[in-house]
Amino acid sequence: MGEVFLGGEAVAAGRMTRHELRRWYEPIFRGVYVPKGSEPSLRDRAIAAWLASGRRGVVTGVAASALHGAPWVDPGHAIELVGVSCRPQPGLVARAEAVADDEVTRRSGLPVTTRVRTAFDLGRHQPRPEALARLDALMWNQRYAIDDVLALAERYPRARGVRQLRELLPLVDGGAASPQESRTRLWLIDAGMPRPETQIPVAKGSRTVAFLDMGWEGYMVAVEYDGDHHRKDRRQYVKDIARLRMLEDLGWIVIRVIAEDRPSEWLARVEAALVSRGCRIEPNEVQRFVRTYAA
Known part of the structure; x- marks a missing residue:
C-alpha cells in the first residue's frame, strides 16, 4: 500500500505541513497516518500499531x-x-x-x-x-x-x-482446512465423539480419489463442512453430489455440515452413523450438557 508514518514526525522533519497532512492523509491509529482512500494491508496496520505504541x-x-x-x-x-x-x-x-x-x-x-x-x-x-x-x-x-x-x-x-x-x-490439528472445520471438530469432541482424524485419504484401487475433511477411517464415517460457495456454485454443487455418491459406493457414510445447520442435528446424525458401525459412545456429564447446549 505504501506509506505508513507518524504525522508528528513527518511535520517536524519538514516533509509536509500540518495542512498537507490533514488534506492528503488520514489517521489509521492515533497519530499514525496513511494516504486517504487507501486500503491498508494487515502488514500496514501492524506497522501502524507498532508506531502508535512508540x-x-x-x-x-x-x-x-x-x-x-x-x-x-x-x-x-x-x-x-x-x-x-x-x-x-x-x-x-x-x-x-x-x-x-x-x-x-x-x-x-x-x-x-x-x-x-x-x-x-x-x-x-x-x-x-x-x-x-x-x-x-x-x-x-x-x-x-x-x-x-x-x-x-x-x-x-x-x-x-x-x-x-x-x-x-x-x-490442535494442522489438517483442518478452514476455521469452520476446526470449530466442527471441536463440537464433535466436546459432544463425546472419538477424536476425528483430518484429511483422510480415500483410495479406489491403487489411486487416491479423495481427501475427507475429518472422520474415523476405522468406522468409515466422515464429516464434511460445506461452505456457501459449494451451494451457490452450480457446477461445484454437481461435483459435490457426484463425489458424495462415489464415497457412499466405497462404503463411507458422509455427514455434510452447513453453516445453517443446528449442531444438535448433525451431531445426532454423526452419532447414529458411528453407532451403526459399531462405535460405542458414552458421553459424560459435561458432554451431555454440551449436547443440550447444541440444541
Missing part, C-alpha cells in the same frame, strides 16, 4: 500468525501488541504482559512474537472455538512444537488463559 510493542496474536504465514486472516483484524501499555483505541489491543527476548523474532521488518509464543497467546486470549481454529491455522502452514508451547505455560504459570491453552493444545 515503537515499543511486539506484534502478537492473530496478526502475528498471519505474518508467520497462517491463512484465513482478515486484513481488518485487530492488531494485538504485547510487552507494552498504551491508550486503548479501536483496532488495537495492547497487553502489558512480559515477553522474553527469545520469544521475539522479526517479520516484515517488525518485532513479532515467535511462532511458539504466538501459539501461546492465541490459545489464551481468543474465545475457545476461535482459539483452536487459530492454533490449527498456525499449524497448517508450518508445524510448531506443542511441547515448546507447554514450556511457555510453565514459564508463565499465572498468565491469563493458561488453563484454556492447556486444554486446547492436545486438540
Whole structure:
C-alpha cells in the first residue's frame, strides 16, 4: 500500500505541513497516518500499531500468525501488541504482559512474537472455538512444537488463559482446512465423539480419489463442512453430489455440515452413523450438557 508514518514526525522533519497532512492523509491509529482512500494491508496496520505504541510493542496474536504465514486472516483484524501499555483505541489491543527476548523474532521488518509464543497467546486470549481454529491455522502452514508451547505455560504459570491453552493444545490439528472445520471438530469432541482424524485419504484401487475433511477411517464415517460457495456454485454443487455418491459406493457414510445447520442435528446424525458401525459412545456429564447446549 505504501506509506505508513507518524504525522508528528513527518511535520517536524519538514516533509509536509500540518495542512498537507490533514488534506492528503488520514489517521489509521492515533497519530499514525496513511494516504486517504487507501486500503491498508494487515502488514500496514501492524506497522501502524507498532508506531502508535512508540515503537515499543511486539506484534502478537492473530496478526502475528498471519505474518508467520497462517491463512484465513482478515486484513481488518485487530492488531494485538504485547510487552507494552498504551491508550486503548479501536483496532488495537495492547497487553502489558512480559515477553522474553527469545520469544521475539522479526517479520516484515517488525518485532513479532515467535511462532511458539504466538501459539501461546492465541490459545489464551481468543474465545475457545476461535482459539483452536487459530492454533490449527498456525499449524497448517508450518508445524510448531506443542511441547515448546507447554514450556511457555510453565514459564508463565499465572498468565491469563493458561488453563484454556492447556486444554486446547492436545486438540490442535494442522489438517483442518478452514476455521469452520476446526470449530466442527471441536463440537464433535466436546459432544463425546472419538477424536476425528483430518484429511483422510480415500483410495479406489491403487489411486487416491479423495481427501475427507475429518472422520474415523476405522468406522468409515466422515464429516464434511460445506461452505456457501459449494451451494451457490452450480457446477461445484454437481461435483459435490457426484463425489458424495462415489464415497457412499466405497462404503463411507458422509455427514455434510452447513453453516445453517443446528449442531444438535448433525451431531445426532454423526452419532447414529458411528453407532451403526459399531462405535460405542458414552458421553459424560459435561458432554451431555454440551449436547443440550447444541440444541
